[in-house]
Each structure stands twice: as C-alpha cells, then as structure tokens.
Amino acid sequence: MANMELLLLVVIAINCLFGIIIILMIIRSNNNKGASREQIQSLLAQSSQLQMQQTHQVETNLVERFIKLEQATSKDLFVFKDNITKELNADFNRLNEQLERRLLAINEKVEQRLDKGFEKTSQTFQNVIERLGKIDEAQKKIDALSTNIISLQDILTDKKTRGTFGEVQLAHIFDTVFGANDQIYQLQYRLKNGTQTDLMLFAPDPLGSIAIDSKFPLENYRRLTDRTLSEVEAASVAKLFVSDVKKHIDAIADKYICPPETADQAIMFIPAEAIFAEIHAYHSNLIDYASKRNVWIASPTTLMALLSTLQVVLRNMERDKYAQVIREELERLGLEFARYKERWDKLSRSIDTVSKTVKEVHTTTNKITRRFDEISNAKFIEAAENNPDLLLNDRLSDSMVTEYNWDDDEDVEDDE
Numbered sequence: 001m002a003n004m005e006l007l008l009l010v011v012i013a014i015n016c017l018f019g020i021i022i023i024l025m026i027i028r029s030n031n032n033k034g035a036s037r038e039q040i041q042s043l044l045a046q047s048s049q050l051q052m053q054q055t056h057q058v059e060t061n062l063v064e065r066f067i068k069l070e071q072a073t074s075k076d077l078f079v080f081k082d083n084i085t086k087e088l089n090a091d092f093n094r095l096n097e098q099l100e101r102r103l104l105a106i107n108e109k110v111e112q113r114l115d116k117g118f119e120k121t122s123q124t125f126q127n128v129i130e131r132l133g134k135i136d137e138a139q140k141k142i143d144a145l146s147t148n149i150i151s152l153q154d155i156l157t158d159k160k161t162r163g164t165f166g167e168v169q170l171a172h173i174f175d176t177v178f179g180a181n182d183q184i185y186q187l188q189y190r191l192k193n194g195t196q197t198d199l200m201l202f203a204p205d206p207l208g209s210i211a212i213d214s215k216f217p218l219e220n221y222r223r224l225t226d227r228t229l230s231e232v233e234a235a236s237v238a239k240l241f242v243s244d245v246k247k248h249i250d251a252i253a254d255k256y257i258c259p260p261e262t263a264d265q266a267i268m269f270i271p272a273e274a275i276f277a278e279i280h281a282y283h284s285n286l287i288d289y290a291s292k293r294n295v296w297i298a299s300p301t302t303l304m305a306l307l308s309t310l311q312v313v314l315r316n317m318e319r320d321k322y323a324q325v326i327r328e329e330l331e332r333l334g335l336e337f338a339r340y341k342e343r344w345d346k347l348s349r350s351i352d353t354v355s356k357t358v359k360e361v362h363t364t365t366n367k368i369t370r371r372f373d374e375i376s377n378a379k380f381i382e383a384a385e386n387n388p389d390l391l392l393n394d395r396l397s398d399s400m401v402t403e404y405n406w407d408d409d410e411d412v413e414d415d416e
Contacts, residue, residue, distance in 0.1 A: 162216040162218060163214065163216065165216070165271060166198075166214030166215070166216050166269065166270075166271040167187075167198050167214050169214070169271045169300065170198055170199055170212065170214050170269050170271070170303075171187055171199070173300060173303055173304060173307065174199065174307065176304075177304065177307040177308065177311055178307070178311065183202065184201070184202055184314070185199055185200060185201050185202060186199070186200050186202075187199055189211070191211075191255075191256070191258055191261060191262070192258070192261055193255075193258055195255040195256065197211040197212065197213050197255070197256050198212060198213045198214050198269070199211075199212045199213075200212070200262075201267075201310075203263070203310060204313065204314065204317055207263055208259075208260075208262065208263040209261070209262045209263060210262065210263045210265065210266060210267060211252070211256030211257070211262055211263075211266045211267070212266070212267040212268075212269055212298075212303075213252050213255075213256060213266070213267075213268060213269065214269045214270075214271060215245075215248040215252075215268050215269070215270060216270065216271060216272065216275075217241065217244040217245055217248065217270075217275065218272070218275070219244075220237055220240045220241040220244055221241055221272075221274075221275050221278065223237045223240075223241075224237050224238055224241050224278070238282075238283075241278075241283075242283055242285070242286060245279065245283070245286050246286065246289060248268060249268060249286075249289060249290050249293050249295045250293065252266050252268050252293075252295050253266065253293040253294060253295050257294060257295075264294055265294040265295070265296065266294065266295050266296070267295070267296045267297075267298050267303070268290070268295050268296070268297050268298070269298050269299075269303060270297060270298070270299055271299075271300060272299075273299050273300065273301060276297065276298075276299035276302070277299075279297060
C-alpha cells in the first residue's frame with residue numbers, strides 16, 4: 001500500500017512538472033507576443049484540468065492494477081499457503097512416522113534387554129537354587145556316608161563280620177565281571193575233603209578250578225599304622241602282622257589246594273587295598289612265602305584285572321570253538337557245492353543237446369513248409385496251362401516255376 005501511494009505522488013509530481021514546463025514555454029512565447037494575464041490564467045486552468053484528468057486516470061489505472069495485484073497476490077498466497085500446508089503436513093507425517101518407528105525400535109530394544117536381564121536373573125536364581133539343592137544332597141550324602149563309615153567301623157571290629165564283608169565284596173566283583181554264571185564260578189563251594197571255600201573259579205585248562213578265599217588281617221594292621229608306637233613296639237607289631245598273614249596263607253594252602261579236584265594253586269583275597277599295599281611295600285618276604293605255598297595274594301583292583309584277562313581268554317576259547325564249527329559247516333557246504341556244480345554241468349550239456357535238437361526240428365519244419373509251397377505253386381501252373389485266358393491275364397515269370405530237387409534239400413539240411 002505504501003508503494004502505491006509513493007507511485008501516485010511520483011506521477012502527480014511529474015504531471016505538475018510537465019504542466020509547469022508547458023506554462024513556462026507558453027509565457028515565454030507570450031512574452032514574445034505580448035500575451036495578456038487572462039490567457040495565462042486560462043492556460044494554467046487548462047493545464048491544471050489536464051493534470052487532474054491525468055492524475056485521475058493514473059489513480060484509476062493504479063487502483064485497477066492494485067486490485068489485480070492484490071487478487072494475484074491473494075491467489076499466490078493462497079496457493080503458497082496450501083502448498084506450505086501440504087508440505088508441512090507431509091513433513092509432519094513423515095516425522096511422526098519416523099518418531100513412531102524409532103520409539104518402537106527403542107521400545108523393542110528395551111523390552112529385549114529387560115527380557116534378557118530377567119532371563120539371566122531367573123537363570124541365575126535357578127542355578128543358585130539347583131546348586132543349593134545339590135549342596136543339600138551332598139550334605140545328606142555326607143551325613144549318610146558318615147553314618148556308613150561309623151557302621152563300617154562297627155562291622156570291622158568283629159572278625160565274623162569282617163569275613164562276611166570280604167565275601168560280599170568278592171561276590172560283587174565276580175558278579176560285575178561275569179554276572180550270575182555258575183559255569184564260570186560258584187559261591188560257597190564245598191570240596192570233597194569237607195572244606196568250603198568262599199568262591200571256586202572254574203578256569204579253562206590247564207589251570208583248572210581255582211579256590212579263592214577272603215582274608216582280612218585288620219587288627220594288627222591298625223596297630224601297625226599307629227605312629228605313636230616306639231620302634232621296638234612297631235617291630236613287634238610288624239612281626240605279629242606277618243604271622244597273621246602267614247597263618248592265612250597256610251590255611252588256604254592246606255584246605256583249598258587239592259589236585260586233581262582243584263588246581264595246584266589258590267588265591268587269597270584281601271578286601272582292603274591298604275593292607276595289600278602294606279604287604280607289597282614293606283613285607284616282600286610274605287610274597288615269597290605265599291609263592292612257595294602256591295598262594296597268590298590279590299586285592300580288589302588286582303583281582304578285577306585278573307578276572308578281566310580271564311574273561312578275554314574265555315571269549316577267545318568260545319570264539320575258537322565256534323570257529324571250528326563254522327569251518328566244519330563250510331567244508332560240508334563245499335561238498336554240496338561240488339555236487340551242485342557237477343549236476344549243473346550235466347544240466348548244461350542236456351540243455352545244449354535239446355537246443356541242437358530244436359534247431360534240427362526247426363530246419364525240418366522249414367523244409368516241409370517249402371515243399372508244401374512248391375506243391376501249391378505246381379498246382380497253380382497246371383491250372384494255368386488248362387486255362388489259356390489265365391495265362392494271358394496273369395503272366396507268370398520263369399522264377400515262379402521251379403522244379404523241386406530233393407538232392408539240393410538234402411545238401412541244405414547237411415549244411416544246416
């Protein structure tokens with residue numbers, strides 16, 4: 001609006017200036033001619049009226065242009081506003097969608113981390129609970145083991161219960177290796193001399209039946225392990241321990257070595273590894289003495305190794321026995337196969353003879369067929385000779401009239 005007013009003032013000023021210039025030019029012209037004042041005023045009035053018309057025309061044009069400009073500007077502003085509004089709405093929607101996606105992604109990550117955290121926490125609590133349960137179970141087992149140790153100590157204080165403990169352990173070892181198998185071993189086996197051994201092992205020849213008896217020299221061994229004893233007392237206890245072991249060796253050798261019912265050797269089973277180690281480490285004279293009496297000292301570990309070796313030997317013997325049976329069966333099968341081959345050769349020769357006979361029959365059949373054809377052709381020729389019209393209509397070639405030669409057929413048969 002301010003621009004339009006300024007433009008209007010500029011136009012008015014230009015018209016005034018133009019009128020003044022015209023007036024000055026008229027005055028100068030009248031001065032030269034001696035014009036009167038009335039003429040000048042008339043010219044001024046005309047100029048003023050002309051200026052007012054021009055000014056009014058300019059104002060009208062300016063108003064029209066201003067109206068058009070205002071309309072165009074309003075239209076452009078409306079379009080601009082609409083475009084700006086659409087763009088802002090589109091930008092706002094895109095921004096809103098991006099914010100929603102990012103918020104969802106952040107929410108998912110937070111939920112995943114929270115889930116992982118809760119899962120780890122739950123797993124940790126679960127592990128703690130399981131470990132506490134295992135600790136409780138271990139504590140119960142320790143309590144039970146303590147009770148069993150006390151019970152075992154009570155058992156080992158009596159000779160009879162010690163003997164029973166050794167027999168049970170011996171039976172458990174054999175049951176672990178062989179299972180319940182009376183063909184390999186028997187518990188509480190009674191010999192012909194009336195004695196009864198804890199276990200009789202039926203080993204393969206040349207070993208034979210080996211008696212195994214459990215012995216548990218525990219009392220003097222306990223005294224021997226007492227570190228408070230003096231050297232003299234320790235030596236005296238060691239002699240007593242050696243004496244106890246020799247008594248057991250002698251008892252086994254005298255009672256359970258009875259050839260030929262048993263083998264010429266027996267086994268003394270000591271159910272405690274510590275006593276067995278004591279004998280081998282510090283009392284080698286006992287090993288020599290037992291060897292002279294053909295008694296072998298064994299602990300649970302060494303007896304398990306011995307039985308595992310024996311088990312392999314027994315399996316190999318069974319395998320060899322079945323291998324012999326298989327070999328005999330294969331020999332019988334070889335004889336049957338030889339008969340089969342001989343009979344197959346005969347059948348093959350018979351098949352060749354039948355095949356040759358079939359070929360000969362086929363040759364004879366072909367010759368008979370040819371002969372029938374030649375006889376039929378001969379009857380047709382004879383009929384044609386009796387009917388000349390047939391000869392005129394159907395000319396026969398010389399190749400159709402053939403004379404049968406019996407000698408040629410015999411030659412063909414010989415060739416075939």
